[in-house]
Amino acid sequence: MIEEIAKEYMSLIPNVFENFRELNKDSTELTHMQNHVIEYLYMQNRPLKLKEISYGLHVAKQQLTNVIKELEAEGYLIKSPDQKDKRAVLVSLTPKGKEIQDRKWGKIYQKFSENINKLNTEEQLDLKYALHKVNILLNKMRE
Amino acid sequence: MIEEIAKEYMSLIPNVFENFRELNKDSTELTHMQNHVIEYLYMQNRPLKLKEISYGLHVAKQQLTNVIKELEAEGYLIKSPDQKDKRAVLVSLTPKGKEIQDRKWGKIYQKFSENINKLNTEEQLDLKYALHKVNILLNKMRE
DNA sequence: GTCATTAGTAAATAAAGATTTACTAAAAAT
DNA sequence: ATTTTTAGTAAATCTTTATTTACTAATGAC
Numbered sequence: 001m002i003e004e005i006a007k008e009y010m011s012l013i014p015n016v017f018e019n020f021r022e023l024n025k026d027s028t029e030l031t032h033m034q035n036h037v038i039e040y041l042y043m044q045n046r047p048l049k050l051k052e053i054s055y056g057l058h059v060a061k062q063q064l065t066n067v068i069k070e071l072e073a074e075g076y077l078i079k080s081p082d083q084k085d086k087r088a089v090l091v092s093l094t095p096k097g098k099e100i101q102d103r104k105w106g107k108i109y110q111k112f113s114e115n116i117n118k119l120n121t122e123e124q125l126d127l128k129y130a131l132h133k134v135n136i137l138l139n140k141m142r143e
Numbered sequence: 144m145i146e147e148i149a150k151e152y153m154s155l156i157p158n159v160f161e162n163f164r165e166l167n168k169d170s171t172e173l174t175h176m177q178n179h180v181i182e183y184l185y186m187q188n189r190p191l192k193l194k195e196i197s198y199g200l201h202v203a204k205q206q207l208t209n210v211i212k213e214l215e216a217e218g219y220l221i222k223s224p225d226q227k228d229k230r231a232v233l234v235s236l237t238p239k240g241k242e243i244q245d246r247k248w249g250k251i252y253q254k255f256s257e258n259i260n261k262l263n264t265e266e267q268l269d270l271k272y273a274l275h276k277v278n279i280l281l282n283k284m285r286e
Numbered sequence: 287g288t289c290a291t292t293a294g295t296a297a298a299t300a301a302a303g304a305t306t307t308a309c310t311a312a313a314a315a316t
Numbered sequence: 317a318t319t320t321t322t323a324g325t326a327a328a329t330c331t332t333t334a335t336t337t338a339c340t341a342a343t344g345a346c
Binding site (some may be wrong): 062063 | 302303304305310312
């Protein structure tokens with residue numbers, strides 16, 4: 001049983017992944033690493049310490065110092081001191097930083113919405129409930 | 144209606160994505176680009192022309208020449224002439240190349256299987272059918 | 287058959303990413 | 317109170333990735 005579920009989950013991955021590769025295709029204004037940082041901040045949706053980014057992205061903190069300095073200089077994010085830990089710095093996206101991600105996710109949204117017309121109404125309804133169920137259960141699994 | 148489905152789909156992405164980031168965490172033997180190439184060949188599961196990889200990965204073909212030469216030299220893939228187009232070269236994974244991916248996907252599988260115990264039997268069944276449905280419908284949408 | 291296009295290669299250069307070592311200052315442990 | 321850890325910064329170095337230009341040989345269009 002578990003084996004079957006795991007297999008279904010794994011077939012899901014390439015599908016989602018394909019969409020994601022498109023996402024960063026033509027971002028000329030930022031480097032990959034800058035993109036990753038912004039993406040991560042966007043997904044986590046809260047101010048992060050440099051260390052948390054380092055951990056989440058599997059990138060050395062020394063590397064981030066510069067990346068983040070650049071991003072700050074160009075107005076994509078701001079740093080503010082952490083009140084709880086005076087060694088730490090909290091990084092969060094500015095509207096400009098958020099907007100870049102909004103645009104990218106907008107593209108996924110748009111592409112998806114176009115393709116959904118290949119399904120008939122009944123299938124669309126099925127998809128909606130199936131996706132909803134999957135989301136709920138996957139989130140429960142992560143807790 | 145379409146809006147609701149798209150939103151559900153988009154909440155799915157970060158979840159799947161998180162797993163994927165782990166995937167390439169500690170691959171010290173290969174560079175990122177080498178990893179991407181092998182990953183792509185593995186997912187497509189057929190011999191690919193250099194140009195197809197270039198297109199699929201959004202990477203200039205000039206870059207791939209070297210990356211692929213390296214990978215070939217180290218035994219991860221082989222090149223063979225395309226019979227239909229004598230300019231082209233078909234690239235495919237060797238067992239050594241496949242194995243590297245098998246190992247990585249094995250980790251996802253394992254991690255997923257562990258977490259699935261957080262769901263009770265009924266939820267597991269629900270997840271199985273929901274995932275199955277989602278896969279079928281998303282594939283239909285891609286056609 | 288000629289000419290433009292396409293697949294791949296090659297080499298040089300520039301830019302970005304990764305690693306190492308070392309430092310400061312706050313926090314946590316003893 | 318002293319020592320050890322931890323968060324972040326800094327600079328040097330090395331590796332990888334990206335870009336530009338140019339070339340060969342097969343293909344496709346005319």
